[in-house]
Amino acid sequence: MSWMGKVTLQSVADRVGVSRMTVSNAFSRPDQLSSALRDRILSAAEELGYSGPDPAARALARGRTGSVGLLITDRLSAVIADALAGEFIAAVSDELARQGMAVTLLAPTETDGVVEAEVAMDGLLVYICGSPDDQLAWARRRGLPIVTIDQRPIDGLPSIKVDDRTGARLGAEHLTGLGHRRIGILTVAQEEIEDRDDVHVTAAERHLGWHDVLDPLGIEPLMAEGVYLASAPTYAAARALLERPDRPTGVLCLSDAFAVEVLHAATDLGLGVPEDLSVVGYDDSRVAATSRPPLTTIRQDVVAKGRLAVAALVRAINDPESAPPERVVLPAELVVRESTAPPPAE
């Protein structure tokens, strides 16, 4: 490998005695030249240590970088720790890889809340984002195609989300269907829901779903407030809930992680699940299947969510003038495991 200066398309062209464009074609459009010449070019390239067209230059010339941004304005470490978010990111990455693209993580620094990407990209996936309007200003000005996921839909932009309201309804119906009437709900603080319209759109919708079922039955749920991604305070809330004199016989939780805290609290209080207490999680994340007992929960198809988001974005990238932006709402599904049963006889 000769290591004298940068090896460019031109140097290969000179070596073989053809035009630069022909070398470009040899790499990018094999059908544009005879295979004999192509082979000569390729082996000359090999010999010179040329490693294919420079992606940066290609990006400028083609107007395509081959990567899309994934915007997450919450603390990334916290978000990734959430099993579901991790799976989503993975799904997005997989699907993009299939299209020869890659995903670039866009997270704010601690100091500065707004992400202003200095990085080239073809489009933007908005996944978990506090105040989209501020955050997205730069992207819109730049004319970047945008797709939002699990966000309150934004006018003119495609949006992919899950039917959380119906999902919550399924959980509540399951519990009431088993005969439960004293029902607890472990969720996040109400004010947090109102403050931010990002992740907690989700929380808000689940709320609505639970009430859709409980209200008509005249059931007033016993509320408890956990903290997103914080184990200790959530455990405390769960325990307090179970120590009430009017202890619920069933608990609906905002997430599987919350549900696990309820399981722990129950164990610590000597309550059997599901004999004494039924617990319903949400998300069907990894812990749901491996907890003791395995959790009844609500599942969503994260992989499909990722796939659809990428598909929508790619469409928007390839054909900016295309059809009106989609609004996809994915279904949620009840997964019954062993954490729920009819309430104990009084």
Place this chain on the structure above:
Amino acid sequence: MSWMGKVTLQSVADRVGVSRMTVSNAFSRPDQLSSALRDRILSAAEELGYSGPDPAARALARGRTGSVGLLITDRLSAVIADALAGEFIAAVSDELARQGMAVTLLAPTETDGVVEAEVAMDGLLVYICGSPDDQLAWARRRGLPIVTIDQRPIDGLPSIKVDDRTGARLGAEHLTGLGHRRIGILTVAQEEIEDRDDVHVTAAERHLGWHDVLDPLGIEPLMAEGVYLASAPTYAAARALLERPDRPTGVLCLSDAFAVEVLHAATDLGLGVPEDLSVVGYDDSRVAATSRPPLTTIRQDVVAKGRLAVAALVRAINDPESAPPERVVLPAELVVRESTAPPPAE
């Protein structure tokens, strides 16, 4: 916002009546022009809807893209599901953000095992990678700075890793120090370790660490084989281990996830932890603190790992001819929680 054609540096320059270069400076090197002119330029830009220099063009001109690749050749979803990997990715992203850069995830498609990034980047972090030599060929030819993390060090490349051998030793010493003599080990299949020199460098080193302690004491550990990221078979292995007539009084596990399966198996067999059985995890991942009982485990500083990896890479990017590549080995630390105690009296 006038939406007629692309707004480029030139158009702003024409509008204000200065050279293109001056506009460029207005954005990238404010000290190169009078602030009066700069303000005029900025407001003209605003007016025209110019959103700052095009990152792709800038990347070509500057020779810097502002993003680095993170290579992970395992199934990304599986890797991210591993809490520790997720935290590492987050740490890397955070640290890069602090430097105005971003991370691009590089994962192989299912079909084709080799990642050949068509995406521009300034350097490469190699995190979890089966056969680095094949995988890295393109990157090396392209002259990309590379840093490996938790990999067998590669000649000439900086490497960041954790002292897994010592970590494992700490766990083993803890157990033997408490008086345990019948010790089980729950790890992955030995052949898997030998097959691949990526993640399982880790497993291999932990192995060595355990034996460093057990061998001199003449303790022959009872081996059980779990499966990475698979709950059911790991549970089965754990259970089989605990059902042996010569049931161990303490178990050393390859990971916290493995340890949790041991806890479950113990519970299901009516064994109390730590009275009847001590369990040591590894990694101090989220589950370690929230499991019942909380796990004694080995902690590593993932955030530091990410930070150091980024620092090393950035150094290599900025100064390719710099000092000899570093070999950083981070310490591991024993975290004692409630899953370990002296063995029960015989």
Place this chain on the structure above:
DNA sequence: CCGGTCTACTGTATCGGTAAAGACGAGAGG
């Protein structure tokens, strides 16, 4: 009044490719 040093801009030459249309010889069809 002149050289010297600043400050504030401008000019020119890339950066390393790609798209689209042009040129040119060869075989096909009339």
Place this chain on the structure above:
DNA sequence: CCTCTCGTCTTTACCGATACAGTAGACCGG
């Protein structure tokens, strides 16, 4: 034999910036 079409390259014209080396006027001491 002449034109037409094809398959193969080549030409020309960008893509949208930045680096670096000027250059012109301002200020300054002698």
